[in-house]
Amino acid sequence: MAVPVEYYLLLSAAVFCVGLFGILTRRNALMFLMSVELMLNAANINFVAFSQYWGNLTGQVFALFVLALAAAEVAIGIGIILVLYRNFGDVDVTLAREMRW
Amino acid sequence: MSFEYAPAIALLPLVSFAIALTVGSRMPKKGAFAGIAATGGSLLLSLLAVRQVAGGEHHNEELLVWAGAGAGTELELTFGILIDPLSALMLIIVSLVAFLVHVFSLGYMNDEGEVGLPRYYAGLGLFTFSMLAFVYASNLLQAFMFFELVGLCSWLLIGFWFREAAPPSAAKKAFLVTRFGDFFFLVGVVGVAVTFAGATETPLAFAGAESFPVVAEEVVEGSMGAGELATFGFAPQTWFTILGLLVLGGVVGKSAQFPLHTWLPDAMEGPTPVSALIHAATMVAAGVFLVARMYGFYAVSPQALAIIAFVGGFTALFAATMGVVKDEIKQVLAYSTISQYGYMMLALGAGGYIAGVFHLMTHAFFKALLFLGAGSVIIAMHHEEDMWKMGGLKQKMPVTYWTFLAGSLALAGIFPFAGFWSKDEVLFEALVHGLGASPFLLAAYAMGLLAVPVTAFYTFRMVSLTFHGEARTEAAEDPHGVRWNVKFPLVVLGVLATVAGFLNMVPVVKLLGASHLGPIPLEALHDWLAHGIEGVNAEHYTLADESLTHEFAGYTAGYVGSELVTTLLSAGLSLGLAVVGAIAGYRLYDAPDPTEHTDRLGSMKTVLYDNYYQDEYQVWLAEGVTAPLAQLANRFDQGVVDGVVDGVSSVSLLSGSRVRRIQTGVVSNYAALITAGLIVLLIAVGVLGGWF
Numbered sequence: 001m002a003v004p005v006e007y008y009l010l011l012s013a014a015v016f017c018v019g020l021f022g023i024l025t026r027r028n029a030l031m032f033l034m035s036v037e038l039m040l041n042a043a044n045i046n047f048v049a050f051s052q053y054w055g056n057l058t059g060q061v062f063a064l065f066v067l068a069l070a071a072a073e074v075a076i077g078i079g080i081i082l083v084l085y086r087n088f089g090d091v092d093v094t095l096a097r098e099m100r101w
Numbered sequence: 102m103s104f105e106y107a108p109a110i111a112l113l114p115l116v117s118f119a120i121a122l123t124v125g126s127r128m129p130k131k132g133a134f135a136g137i138a139a140t141g142g143s144l145l146l147s148l149l150a151v152r153q154v155a156g157g158e159h160h161n162e163e164l165l166v167w168a169g170a171g172a173g174t175e176l177e178l179t180f181g182i183l184i185d186p187l188s189a190l191m192l193i194i195v196s197l198v199a200f201l202v203h204v205f206s207l208g209y210m211n212d213e214g215e216v217g218l219p220r221y222y223a224g225l226g227l228f229t230f231s232m233l234a235f236v237y238a239s240n241l242l243q244a245f246m247f248f249e250l251v252g253l254c255s256w257l258l259i260g261f262w263f264r265e266a267a268p269p270s271a272a273k274k275a276f277l278v279t280r281f282g283d284f285f286f287l288v289g290v291v292g293v294a295v296t297f298a299g300a301t302e303t304p305l306a307f308a309g310a311e312s313f314p315v316v317a318e319e320v321v322e323g324s325m326g327a328g329e330l331a332t333f334g335f336a337p338q339t340w341f342t343i344l345g346l347l348v349l350g351g352v353v354g355k356s357a358q359f360p361l362h363t364w365l366p367d368a369m370e371g372p373t374p375v376s377a378l379i380h381a382a383t384m385v386a387a388g389v390f391l392v393a394r395m396y397g398f399y400a401v402s403p404q405a406l407a408i409i410a411f412v413g414g415f416t417a418l419f420a421a422t423m424g425v426v427k428d429e430i431k432q433v434l435a436y437s438t439i440s441q442y443g444y445m446m447l448a449l450g451a452g453g454y455i456a457g458v459f460h461l462m463t464h465a466f467f468k469a470l471l472f473l474g475a476g477s478v479i480i481a482m483h484h485e486e487d488m489w490k491m492g493g494l495k496q497k498m499p500v501t502y503w504t505f506l507a508g509s510l511a512l513a514g515i516f517p518f519a520g521f522w523s524k525d526e527v528l529f530e531a532l533v534h535g536l537g538a539s540p541f542l543l544a545a546y547a548m549g550l551l552a553v554p555v556t557a558f559y560t561f562r563m564v565s566l567t568f569h570g571e572a573r574t575e576a577a578e579d580p581h582g583v584r585w586n587v588k589f590p591l592v593v594l595g596v597l598a599t600v601a602g603f604l605n606m607v608p609v610v611k612l613l614g615a616s617h618l619g620p621i622p623l624e625a626l627h628d629w630l631a632h633g634i635e636g637v638n639a640e641h642y643t644l645a646d647e648s649l650t651h652e653f654a655g656y657t658a659g660y661v662g663s664e665l666v667t668t669l670l671s672a673g674l675s676l677g678l679a680v681v682g683a684i685a686g687y688r689l690y691d692a693p694d695p696t697e698h699t700d701r702l703g704s705m706k707t708v709l710y711d712n713y714y715q716d717e718y719q720v721w722l723a724e725g726v727t728a729p730l731a732q733l734a735n736r737f738d739q740g741v742v743d744g745v746v747d748g749v750s751s752v753s754l755l756s757g758s759r760v761r762r763i764q765t766g767v768v769s770n771y772a773a774l775i776t777a778g779l780i781v782l783l784i785a786v787g788v789l790g791g792w793f
Binding site for chain 2: 020023024027032093094096097098099100
């Protein structure tokens with residue numbers, strides 16, 4: 001019994017919107033990072049879904065790459081957050097606003 | 102034998118310039134000896150060049166290509182040397198006068214204890230270098246460059262006493278007025294280059310089968326198509342006339358022809374040897390020499406010739422009338438210089454190529470003599486130049502008197518002094534071509550003839566006031582003696598002013614019907630100039646039956662009775678008028694205490710004394726017309742042109758300062774903007790792609 005591809009796409013869009021909502025509303029940098037992960041995984045769901053739909057493994061391989069990239073991105077993100085905390089005593093992203101016009 | 106030494110003719114004075122400038126202040130005569138040695142060397146080398154040219158050799162060589170060398174370029178700019186009879190003759194004149202002036206300067210500057218002498222001798226050296234290089238320039242652009250350089254030297258030397266008020270202002274005026282003419286010259290040079298670049302390899306050269314006068318001649322004649330010439334839609338001959346007149350602008354400025362003559366009288370503020378060298382014998386001759394140099398180009402254009410002749414004739418008369426009322430000896434000489442250059446222009450315009458060059462040569466000798474004589478008088482008078490404060494110097498300065506008298510007789514055109522022969526030939530050429538070809542030339546001739554008695558009158562007024570009568574001031578009673586270094590140049594030039602005319606005794610040839618009297622050639626200069634480089638000689642210009650002036654300008658000789666009668670009539674008329682003028686000038690002013698007879702001219706004298714208000718109207722042109730126009734242009738530039746540029750930049754500045762505010766520094770805002778951008782993009786793609 002195969003699940004139709006539209007369902008996967010709807011799930012993916014829902015996850016993406018949750019992530020986007022998090023980025024737009026949260027001020028905590030850790031929440032930011034998690035929201036970004038959600039958006040990346042929404043893309044992964046699409047990759048896998050279309051891979052299965054077309055009977056082609058390329059999409060699944062791409063999903064593995066995205067996972068690896070996400071891990072690297074998190075490592076850098078955590079580093080930035082640590083520096084942020086050291087400089088501002090908080091992990092609120094709106095505090096660091098020096099780089100502007 | 103070749104002409105390998107030719108560059109040294111000009112380079113020797115350049116070396117003396119460098120020496121005077123660098124170590125002149127530590128030398129015994131402050132650089133004078135270096136200058137004397139250098140100009141003496143140039144004179145010897147020039148004599149060598151003349152000997153070789155007399156042997157039938159010519160020299161036309163490119164020395165250096167300084168721009169446009171290599172493949173793929175149409176136009177090469179070069180420095181070169183052209184030595185033919187004309188330039189060899191001029192080399193002698195320039196180096197001889199420069200040499201004598203250097204010697205004279207020992208008396209006029211060193212012995213009088215002037216300061217700044219290294220600067221003076223450096224200026225003279227640089228001038229001599231530039232003038233010699235101009236004289237044997239092989240192309241028009243090189244000629245233009247050295248033409249400018251002599252102008253610079255003139256500026257430096259007129260303003261030699263720059264701590265006084267008048268000399269710097271006179272120097273500036275000379276520079277600006279001649280520069281006004283040179284501007285047209287520059288446009289002409291560029292015009293010639295552009296016009297002939299397509300048709301020949303060497304569009305700027307003066308001589309050779311590919312030179313611009315020769316090409317112009319072939320095109321007008323019809324033996325060469327005009328297709329490769331850029332004539333900007335004009336008929337070739339019309340366009341050549343325009344180019345010729347543009348170059349003539351520089352000539353009129355440099356040779357002090359009406360209406361750009363106003364700088365020359367003011368230039369007398371410079372030291373007198375400088376006036377003799379630059380403002381009488383050589384630099385002022387550069388303009389006339391240039392016309393002679395590219396005579397083949399003017400000869401194909403009857404309009405240009407007519408304008409040259411008319412400007413010349415008018416200037417001859419116009420300047421002579423002003424010379425009549427001047428009080429200062431150098432002012433009289435300055436106006437006579439302008440007037441005599443008018444005669445040369447008249448000769449060249451009237452098809453008298455040889456006559457023009459002949460008068461250029463004799464004038465260089467006798468006018469340099471007169472200026473140096475005036476310099477000697479000025480030394481004796483403790484730098485007093487007003488002739489009314491002189492008088493009775495005849496007994497006290499015999500050498501100066503007799504040489505000055507020789508120069509004056511030459512200037513007045515009295516037989517058998519040099520000026521008689523050359524001026525007579527000028528007038529003769531104008532007369533016969535006026536009779537034969539155009540009444541326009543006759544009008545120019547009439548003005549030239551009318552100037553003869555006026556010239557003789559002011560010359561002898563000057564001689565009488567300066568040397569005759571009784572001493573009118575203490576300085577004149579007890580003049581300061583002059584030494585050998587003043588007398589030597591005077592004697593050399595005095596001899597030349599007496600005998601130089603025998604080089605070309607045209608009336609005698611006509612009278613005898615033979616060109617030689619025994620072994621003595623009677624028209625040596627005539628023969629000298631007639632032969633030269635193919636297409637660049639008097640034979641080709643004016644003498645042959647198929648000559649350029651005859652073919653293209655329609656100059657044919659017309660006679661009253663026979664040729665001999667006309668010759669004698671013309672000579673007799675000019676000599677008679679000169680004698681009348683000379684006797685009048687001598688008689689009226691040869692009194693112990695002469696009165697100013699020109700006062701009888703009444704208000705006319707005021708007009709003459711104020712130079713026909715030429716300065717006033719030129720100042721008005723500058724201040725009343727040019728300055729407001731320039732101000733208007735400035736306002737347009739500042740307001741409209743700059744306004745548009747400033748407007749564009751201030752709009753982008755303002756919008757930049759507004760738009761940059763979206764760069765808040767808050768990461769959430771950026772995320773929101775990116776999201777908004779994505780949504781807008783999606784909607785746009787959707788609408789355009791017809792999803793909805």
